[in-house]
Amino acid sequence: MLTESLYIDWNNSFEVLDKAHEAGLFVLIIGPKGTGKTTLAREFAARKGAKLESINFSLRTRESHLVGSKTLDSGAIGFEHGILVRSMKEGSMLYLDELNAAEADVLLRLDEALDDRRQIVLKEAGGELIEAAKEWFVTATINPLSHVGTKELPPQLLSRFPVRIKLDYPPEETELQIVKKYVSGSHEKEILQGIKLANILRQAAAVEELYYSPSLRETIAFGKVLNAGMKPRQAADIVFANIYAQWGSVEYQKVNDVITSMLGN
Ligand SMILES: Nc1ncnc2c1ncn2[C@@H]1O[C@H](COP(=O)(O)OP(=O)(O)O)[C@@H](O)[C@H]1O
Ligand SMILES: [Mg+2]
Structure with a gap:
């Protein structure tokens, strides 16, 4: 895609992302639509040579998209991991787009993985414990509350992203x-x-x-x-x-x- 190396870093966002990445702190990017949030996250992953797993949240996003769901393959029941679990295990970058469009139950599940232990128990898969690889890194975006369909994030979830980048329309x-x-x-x-x-x-x-x-x-x-x-x-x-x-x-x-x-x- 064209957008890959086009990002103009007019408010020093790469430096902030770099420091946060080094410190193992997750980053929240806040700004109205079309201010370069997605482009920034993509380009940062590309610069780090990291694989980027992305999910765009909406009211229809379910816990199963994050953690996974049961599969049935020629009579055998298995479990296919969702995007959150995959990225934790692989230690890739996870990009959570428009996080404040998600339902509360989905956010709660995410919160479990994002707290300091960086682990999640898959009650859906016999209680399997997933621990994140140490390179695991998460960025998320939210739109300002004036946007339709956006809700306020619960404070404890906000605190999982202690580094915040504010993007706006450029000069x-x-x-x-x-x-x-x-x-x-x-x-x-x-x-x-x-x-x-x-x-x-x-x-x-x-x-x-x-x-x-x-x-x-x-x-x-x-x-x-x-x-x-x-x-x-x-x-x-x-x-x-x-x-x-x-x-x-x-x-x-x-x-x-x-x-x-x-x-x-
Ligand atoms: N700083 C920037 N440098 C280069 N392109 C930008 C920049 N900011 C926005 N754009 C371009 O503007 C458009 C919208 O950006 P996008 O990343 O999709 O915004 P958002 O995710 O905030 O809605 C895209 O074509 C994007 O590449
Ligand atoms: Mg976007």
Whole structure:
């Protein structure tokens, strides 16, 4: 994948990850969607030459995804380990994405493995005791609580991740450098306008004047459609404005007016 060696470390996150890794402390990355959390975790694993096991949490994630489940193979009952147990045994890196979208029972099971003993008892598999290899390393991400479907993590689980990295939307110039990593060709001036527009919408969303905050995915997409030959105004409509119609014409019109004032009709 393209994203592998593209990460721009604009807030020294690698250094923090490195130190935490050295100290055997697990890391929590907090920030809105599209601020590079997943890319950062992937790239860190790649730099360490570690295998990365990832799981994206949702309401549908079950304990069995983590610990494993029974199998039936030509009459014999076995047990296939889930991602948590596999990564503990292998000593790989485990990436727990959007941890605060998980249900409480799933979090409880995770908590058992993450405490200082780094072990878990598989009651599902005859009480087998799994102990983590000493290289085992865990990073997790959470979205700010304003995001739909997110819940507050229980404090004891938070304490399993004593190192916390806060990611946010980057400064304009940095965002431009990031977008240019994904978009070949010129259009630098227009891309910068798209980033300014995104920042206006982000600020409005932050004070709840708008329902949606565009991420770096959108500014990257904006650069890509410009590069494909689209005019800035149309690109801004399809990438930034149209989505607000989801919340009705008043919401949409607010954004449309901002775009008109920046880019004309
Ligand atoms: N610092 C950065 N350097 C390079 N690319 C970035 C950076 N931050 C974000 N991106 C890009 O922005 C997009 C969204 O990032 P992603 O890691 O998926 O965000 P998140 O996991 O926070 O939702 C991806 O294409 C990603 O590669
Ligand atoms: Mg992500």
